[in-house]
Amino acid sequence: MDLSMYPAEPFRIKSVETIKMNTREERQEVIRKAGFNTFLIDSEDVYIDLLTDSGTNAMSDRQWAGMMLGDEAYAGSRNFHHLEKTVQELFGFKHVVPTHQGRGAENILSRIAIKPGQYVPGNMYFTTTRYHQESNGGIFHDIIIDEAHDASIDLPFKGNIDLNKLKALVDKVGAEQIAYVCVAITVNLAGGQPVSIANLREVYKYCQSKGIKVFMDATRCVENAYFIKEREPEFKDASIRDIVREEFSYSDGCTMSGKKDCITNIGGFLCVNDEELFTAAKELVVVFEGMPSYGGMAGRDMEAMAIGLKEAMQEEYIEHRIRQVRYLGERLMEAGVPIVEPVGGHAVFLDARRFCPHLTQSQFPAQALAAAIYVEGGVRSMERGIISAGRDKQTGHDHAPKLETVRLTIPRRVYTYTHMDYVARTVIQLFRHKEDIKGLKWAYEPKQLRFFTGRFEQL
16 A cells, blocks of 8 residues: 555644543444444444544534634524525525535425426435435436446446436436436445546536436535546646536536535535526425525534535645545455445445355345444444335335445544554454354334334344
8 A cells, every 4th residue: 555645634633532442242232222223323332433424524723713603693694695605606506595404405406396206317316315306206217327336346437327328218208207317426325436527518418408407416526526636637637626616517506415525513505596496495495494594504504614615625625535535445455355446535335245245135234234343343334235225115125226335434534544544454353254244134114214213133
């Protein structure tokens, strides 16, 4: 491993939080009481928390200072105007509707843009996104390239849309039956894989010719921009800020979880260009979130988000962010641990099928592996496989995705390379006695988004 490829942290630490390790026996009891679901473990029982990068970021001194400037007026908060101006400048959209977090924006977009029975093609599903689309009568249709479903294939833009799949769907059902095309940049469940500008251009040009709108899941748009700069020759000399603006020029709006690339702990927003959609969104945000000038967020949170979004565009920050994730992935690959390749922008995804070949998908290998990683070293991760995929609403049968993974998600500006070394050692040690990992069965299966609160028993 060439350590020169991994830049030092572009920040100094001025506040710390103590973490402690409990014993293996204690962790065995914790995971049993949690029903072998890492979402149900108390944070105080976790040594290194890689459950998610959503809202788990470390904010900067400027963000914390901005928190003191919170204008908590019920209407017309100056912090909203700062956030609105920042998003308009960086993303290029006309209108910004604040929400408490990304799924609030997904809910509003689904309600105003989907008519029952319409299709919502996208480059692989995401859990909450598909839930809102389907609960509002939409039909999700996967149009990502086939290679994205194979963990072992290494491609620079594995999140790209297969335009032939999109065209085939439009030819089959008609353009009027397409609510909109949902493009995730990056694609979370494919392993944090990016989408190229060339692909975004091609898809948007086709959709414009058919009168179909394109909305992006912009949650990790800055990470996507870094991969474009690194892998797409046209943009090798472009700034991250300019690439982000270019990405959004090939869409009609976006949903955003500010808890990721805005480097905050809460918040989100919906962007649109269309005036009618904007009016409809403002009406619904009052119903579900709050006034259009706060949308479920405190003024101080909007201020922190505006500052964090600017900081996310800094070249030094995003280079360290991507390469720290890559460092963990390459340490695991060197030891022969099977992961989704190439390493994505926000997490390393373990390939549970190859990690646990003795378990069938019906024995929930990814869920079992995540539980075993916690017991092994106090590291919390999460399942991204058959449990997350849920059930088909029509048949009641499990969706059985080809990718059965465990996500080791790296919070922004929280952990060091030494922490990544510890995580790697934990996973590698477990891989050496992977046959000991037992399969699971349901003890309690929620009807909606079951991976959050479901409970399991060992087989």
